[in-house]
Amino acid sequence: MMSNEGNKVGTYEFVVEPFHTDLTGQLTMGVLGNHLLNCAGFHAEDRGFGMASLHEHHYTWVLSRLAVEVFEQPKAYERFSIQTWVENVYRLFTDRDFAVLNAEGRPVGYARSIWAMIDLDTRKPADLLTLHGGSITDYICGKECPIEKPGRIKVTNGEVAGEHQVRYSDIDINGHVNSIKYIEHILDLFPMELLRDQGIRRFEMAYVAESYYGDMLTFTREEIRPGEYDIEVKKNHAEVVVRSKVLFNASASVEEAGDKKEE
């Protein structure tokens, strides 16, 4: 961590709970995703622009995109930490990055996220550059996040890989399906053997709309190239709710990913 950037980066410690691992004994992508969202919340709250402060002012953060790459997922009982910082602030979006560090403090993964802020009354996006006199920009930090930005996900020739009617356990305090639950449902589309033997190289989510109790979610999946899947989730056979990309370790594009330049 750069010393003069110290207060810009938040660091949060965790231990992998035994029942937060999958059958390989590694932290699940869903639990990691939940930790990332919590860290975003802690970091923002500590600096005066978190959910609790914003609710008083009738605004809230909305997660728009998430991309996660973990090359060494922490295992049961292992300590790890998550760092998070603000990479950029635009008028309607902010880029927030994450690093996952193992018990020795070595990075074992990174994540990128894009957030908007909405007015709770009008549900319209708010101007981040005028919020609190633009003070959120004071926290912009140059720390490196060496993974690609979330890309475009487009399902054109997919096939229906699963259906799920939204249940009580899918719904969070906001009354809509929890961001993390989509991740679990999407990974459940794949055979256990694939998840166990190959592991996930990169995982992307694009949150487009909200879904609610009783909605029927349809998951359409397309194999873009071997080991790389784009998924589109629609509610009630109409509106797109979520798009996702899952890249397995043995996928064709893993080798070239290191060389790829950001668009």
Next chain:
Amino acid sequence: MMSNEGNKVGTYEFVVEPFHTDLTGQLTMGVLGNHLLNCAGFHAEDRGFGMASLHEHHYTWVLSRLAVEVFEQPKAYERFSIQTWVENVYRLFTDRDFAVLNAEGRPVGYARSIWAMIDLDTRKPADLLTLHGGSITDYICGKECPIEKPGRIKVTNGEVAGEHQVRYSDIDINGHVNSIKYIEHILDLFPMELLRDQGIRRFEMAYVAESYYGDMLTFTREEIRPGEYDIEVKKNHAEVVVRSKVLFNASASVEEAGDKKEE
């Protein structure tokens, strides 16, 4: 806590994570159940008879029964703590109790659990009274747990209320369906309105057998009296895996529960 019983009771602090609450903003029963199991693990490990110590000796704990009553479920961002202690040790079972305390240290719920220990090679139960020279009995504690013991659950005239094929996210590091996932699937059988408006007075689980990836689980539910449901979960239309009782706050038996004597 009785002072001379101090080391017998383990106390563990938590904060309710925002995405660990349901649509009412209260901690979900599944997450609470996970915390209870973790506390059992911490408490046992700290005293030399936890999973990690036992694995070295080729034994492991198996949860047999769980009963939970929470009258004031902690809310998002609230601090709470869980106390746990050993109530009794028999040759093949041990009773472990829990108290849930709110931020002020006042009890807001209790739980009871029954555990067996099995030999990992033979899958046969082990004799708890000879384990480590019977030292587990040193931790038997007289602290009160003022809720009923797990009772008999018997579904005789139920109807099929749901089906679920076991997926990747259901499976934990042991290769079988995680104890907590059954709780989520069982609560998902009920209409959201019932869970939201009434809340759960008491919840019981009896773990009978294990289920695995790909198994088809069938949930048969019987309303024993208004607001009180017994559920039986079978795998592949044959073997019983789990039985459960859910008692809602407005159920007929809540009023009389206070007077009931333990069998």
